[in-house]
Amino acid sequence: MAVVRMIAVALCLASSAVSIANDNVLRVAPDFTRTDIKGEVFSLGAYRGKLVLLNFWATWCGPCLTEIPRFISWQRTFGPQGLQIVGISMDDDVAPVKRAYEKYQMDYPVLMGDPQLAERFGGVLGLPLSYLIDSKGRVVARYQGELDLKQLESRIKSLLPRQ
Amino acid sequence: MKTLYTFVFAFIFLSSSAPASAEHLPASSIPATDLIQPAELAANLKNASLPKPLILQIGFHNLYAQAHIPDSEYIGAAREEAGLKQLRDRVAKLRKDAAILLYCGCCPWSHCPNVAAAYGALHALGFSQVKVLYIAENFGDNWVNQGYPVAKGE
Numbered sequence: 424m425a426v427v428r429m430i431a432v433a434l435c436l437a438s439s440a441v442s443i444a445n446d447n448v449l450r451v452a453p454d455f456t457r458t459d460i461k462g463e464v465f466s467l468g469a470y471r472g473k474l475v476l477l478n479f480w481a482t483w484c485g486p487c488l489t490e491i492p493r494f495i496s497w498q499r500t501f502g503p504q505g506l507q508i509v510g511i512s513m514d515d516d517v518a519p520v521k522r523a524y525e526k527y528q529m530d531y532p533v534l535m536g537d538p539q540l541a542e543r544f545g546g547v548l549g550l551p552l553s554y555l556i557d558s559k560g561r562v563v564a565r566y567q568g569e570l571d572l573k574q575l576e577s578r579i580k581s582l583l584p585r586q
Numbered sequence: 587m588k589t590l591y592t593f594v595f596a597f598i599f600l601s602s603s604a605p606a607s608a609e610h611l612p613a614s615s616i617p618a619t620d621l622i623q624p625a626e627l628a629a630n631l632k633n634a635s636l637p638k639p640l641i642l643q644i645g646f647h648n649l650y651a652q653a654h655i656p657d658s659e660y661i662g663a664a665r666e667e668a669g670l671k672q673l674r675d676r677v678a679k680l681r682k683d684a685a686i687l688l689y690c691g692c693c694p695w696s697h698c699p700n701v702a703a704a705y706g707a708l709h710a711l712g713f714s715q716v717k718v719l720y721i722a723e724n725f726g727d728n729w730v731n732q733g734y735p736v737a738k739g740e
Binding site for chain 1: 646647648649651652653663665691692693694697699723724725726727730
């Protein structure tokens, strides 16, 4: 029995160590202010109190484009409950981003990223990359690569206040 | 296989007035014999006795500025005609047997819009010693986070 207890304790310690290592990437979302592609001032801090899905994307990234229609749908469905989608394009030029914004009729703020902003999020060295940020500005999840949209939708629902 | 690949690319590039069409070629079309794994490249770069290839990043500047392989040169996104032109200009004076290594890492290998276009362009020009760094997920996970050498900036 003692051996079983020791193994259980060891497993707990091991899992918490992994959790700390993963959390070490980014605990609190950095606040920043930029002008979005519509020319309006955007400040991440202004969205405290909301659940924010911050999505780094680019027009040349196939998986990113696949995700956008779902983000639009989520913004419409869950926006009234407190979800806010934010898109940060890592394109080198704004022109294709504006075209994509119109084409997809994106209904959430989209702004241009750059290496300095990417650095504040621990680097954006591959797309897509998304952060789920809670109402207090804490990073609750980081998703590198193509999203499991079904799973993420469940996570979003679980984090939104119940109506 | 390589001969066939060269022929197909040469046909596409010479017969098309829109070279950017090569952007649709999937990275998986690059022969496995011309791929190099990150661990192997990192070891080669560390070995001072081995000749260094010309290393060209043919992805996006926002990625290159954050992190790139030391001494690699930024060319431009090969999915776009401007990037392909930069690539052709850069290799214009090189011998056809020059060792060239291409890499991107913008997104998962199967979705990369740049590597096959760049590889095809060089083959169409007759370059015979072209290798492509196989980056399965992205440059961050498969190179930077592995502890391989990294440089930042322009």
